[in-house]
Amino acid sequence: xxxxxxxxxxxxxxxxxxxxxxxxxxxxxxxxxxxxxxxxxxxxxxxxxxxxxxxxxxxxxxxxxxxxxxxxxxxxxxxxxxxxxxxxxxxxxxxxxxxxxxxxxxxxxxxxxxxxxxxxxxxxxxxxxxxxxxxxxxxxxxxxxxxxxxxxxxxxxxxxxxxxxxxxxxxxxxxxxxxxxxxxxxxxxxxxxxx
Numbered sequence: 001x002x003x004x005x006x007x008x009x010x011x012x013x014x015x016x017x018x019x020x021x022x023x024x025x026x027x028x029x030x031x032x033x034x035x036x037x038x039x040x041x042x043x044x045x046x047x048x049x050x051x052x053x054x055x056x057x058x059x060x061x062x063x064x065x066x067x068x069x070x071x072x073x074x075x076x077x078x079x080x081x082x083x084x085x086x087x088x089x090x091x092x093x094x095x096x097x098x099x100x101x102x103x104x105x106x107x108x109x110x111x112x113x114x115x116x117x118x119x120x121x122x123x124x125x126x127x128x129x130x131x132x133x134x135x136x137x138x139x140x141x142x143x144x145x146x147x148x149x150x151x152x153x154x155x156x157x158x159x160x161x162x163x164x165x166x167x168x169x170x171x172x173x174x175x176x177x178x179x180x181x182x183x184x185x186x187x188x189x190x191x192x193x194x195x
Contacts, residue, residue: 063111065148065179067101071124071140072175079140095143102147113153114183116161120145120154121180123167134166141166144179153181 071079078094105111122141124132145162148154155161163184 062180062182063114065102065105065109065111065181067105067144067177067179069175070098070101070144070177076137076140079143080136081139082136095146098143099147099150102144103151106148106151106153111153111181114181116155117163117184118154118161119163119165119182119184120148121165121167121178121182123169123178123180125169125171125174125176125178127171127173127175129170132168137166137168138164141177141179144177148179148181 075094075098078091079098122137122144124137126132145154145157145164149157
């Protein structure tokens with residue numbers, strides 16, 4: 001197999017694809033199972049059984065998916081709205097790797113499918129208190145939401161099934177994205193009415 005050249009080599013060297021914490025969990029999974037593939041990690045599923053459609057029959061209150069080290073400044077540059085269309089290949093590669101990481105983290109953290117409608121709170125934790133635009137970071141999290149849909153956690157990411165909210169939290173020495181997934185009752189207000 002040829003060595004990656006150009007943008008693939010730069011993405012691989014820059015650490016944009018996987019953070020150190022994810023690499024450690026993948027390596028731990030390999031050593032536990034003796035397999036070379038991270039997909040061989042068996043995560044015990046606790047809680048209620050799922051229905052044949054894959055969605056749970058019991059009521060789920062709230063679940064949090066944590067992506068340590070996401071987004072890096074390089075990922076924000078490539079996934080954000082100011083990236084332009086100068087390198088669509090790099091954008092597509094990074095999106096697919098983020099989706100793959102989300103699918104792995106869903107399995108490792110034991111996240112269960114949630115029937116629609118769903119409220120997803122994207123809580124970005126940074127070490128500084130700079131002003132950040134909600135809309136821009138909503139774009140950065142689009143591959144994360146796509147990964148949740150592809151892994152079967154969300155039924156879809158359109159407005160009829162998903163209400164999205166973005167929050168920023170300051171914590172010394174931290175960089176992570178916490179995706180809080182909670183089902184909406186039919187009587188709860190729409191995302192536009194939340195203020």
